[in-house]
Amino acid sequence: MKADNPERIHVAAAAVFDDRQRVLICRRPSHVHQGGLWEFPGGKLEPGETIESALRRELREEVGISVISTRPLIRVHHDYPDRNVLLDVWRVERFSGSAAGHEGQPIRWVLPGELGRYRFPAANTPIIKAVGLPERYLITPEPGTEVDNFLVHLDAAIRRGVTLVQLRVKKPVLPGYRDLVKQVLGICHARKARLLLNAEPSLALELGADGVHLTSSRLLALRERPLDSHHLIGASCHDWHELEHACAMDLDFAVVSPVRETASHPGAKALGFTGLRDLTERADLPVYALGGMAETDLFSAFEHGAQGIAAIRGLWLSP
Numbered sequence: 001m002k003a004d005n006p007e008r009i010h011v012a013a014a015a016v017f018d019d020r021q022r023v024l025i026c027r028r029p030s031h032v033h034q035g036g037l038w039e040f041p042g043g044k045l046e047p048g049e050t051i052e053s054a055l056r057r058e059l060r061e062e063v064g065i066s067v068i069s070t071r072p073l074i075r076v077h078h079d080y081p082d083r084n085v086l087l088d089v090w091r092v093e094r095f096s097g098s099a100a101g102h103e104g105q106p107i108r109w110v111l112p113g114e115l116g117r118y119r120f121p122a123a124n125t126p127i128i129k130a131v132g133l134p135e136r137y138l139i140t141p142e143p144g145t146e147v148d149n150f151l152v153h154l155d156a157a158i159r160r161g162v163t164l165v166q167l168r169v170k171k172p173v174l175p176g177y178r179d180l181v182k183q184v185l186g187i188c189h190a191r192k193a194r195l196l197l198n199a200e201p202s203l204a205l206e207l208g209a210d211g212v213h214l215t216s217s218r219l220l221a222l223r224e225r226p227l228d229s230h231h232l233i234g235a236s237c238h239d240w241h242e243l244e245h246a247c248a249m250d251l252d253f254a255v256v257s258p259v260r261e262t263a264s265h266p267g268a269k270a271l272g273f274t275g276l277r278d279l280t281e282r283a284d285l286p287v288y289a290l291g292g293m294a295e296t297d298l299f300s301a302f303e304h305g306a307q308g309i310a311a312i313r314g315l316w317l318s319p
Contacts (some may be wrong), residue, residue, distance in 0.1 A: 008084045012054035016092040038118040051088045064102050068094035072302045074130040078123035109233030126172040130286040135308035138162045138315045163193045166213045172199045181207045184274050201226035255310045258291025273304045280305030
């Protein structure tokens with residue numbers, strides 16, 4: 001039975017990455033809440049303590065490392081039967097010291113794709129999703145008739161570091177679409193980038209894509225997740241109704257738009273970064289900011305709870 005007045009706990013947690021892009025996890029002692037499960041290192045905030053101060057203290061005490069640089073990753077609200085938790089999760093990519101279990105706890109350095117082999121508390125599920133996603137999500141423009149030029153631009157974007165791509169084609173039933181997907185997949189997979197199709201989930205599965213990006217109308221027509229956990233599923237959302245549905249479907253991420261007014265949707269009211277924060281604060285999955293986004297907006301996106309930015313023009317530059 002759920003407690004009438006469950007305890008509310010504010011926790012600072014860290015996704016700590018080493019130079020091999022492995023992430024640090026620790027196993028909880030068997031005698032504590034959710035004991036025996038694995039988690040990302042961190043702990044409760046002390047009275048008057050800031051998130052960053054708590055994070056630095058906990059990492060120093062728990063695993064013996066000192067933070068050099070960190071930034072927000074995701075905030076997770078989760079209700080257990082006996083307590084409510086708010087996990088303030090930050091990404092740490094630079095630190096000093098050598099990690100060890102200073103409280104006797106086992107620790108592991110694990111590649112993001114291998115986290116599914118470990119049992120975590122339910123509240124950690126959105127963190128695992130965020131850890132496995134990049135900061136940038138490229139949405140391609142329509143390929144048009146200049147397919148060779150399109151492929152050159154795509155290859156250039158991936159060479160610059162893009163690792164997640166949405167192939168956006170308004171009419172994927174047209175002749176040549178399957179050949180295009182084959183060529184795009186070849187470019188993406190040669191450089192270890194993942195490709196999502198903006199199409200019916202069944203078509204993405206048939207063509208061997210890494211997943212699917214759902215339009216808001218496709219999203220709202222669903223009552224359950226359309227592909228298994230081996231495939232990435234994202235969705236376009238414009239308000240809390242759509243974003244709440246994406247969360248209920250256990251999708252991997254959402255793209256919220258428009259954060260700014262754009263030439264492609266001149267009549268759409270911009271959310272602004274404040275509106276973005278209102279949505280990310282309520283979501284229990286990673287969210288990308290879309291709409292007039294550029295590289296210079298990355299930190300603002302992080303500060304307002306986003307995984308990063310999604311963009312067409314902002315990431316589709318000349319080769």
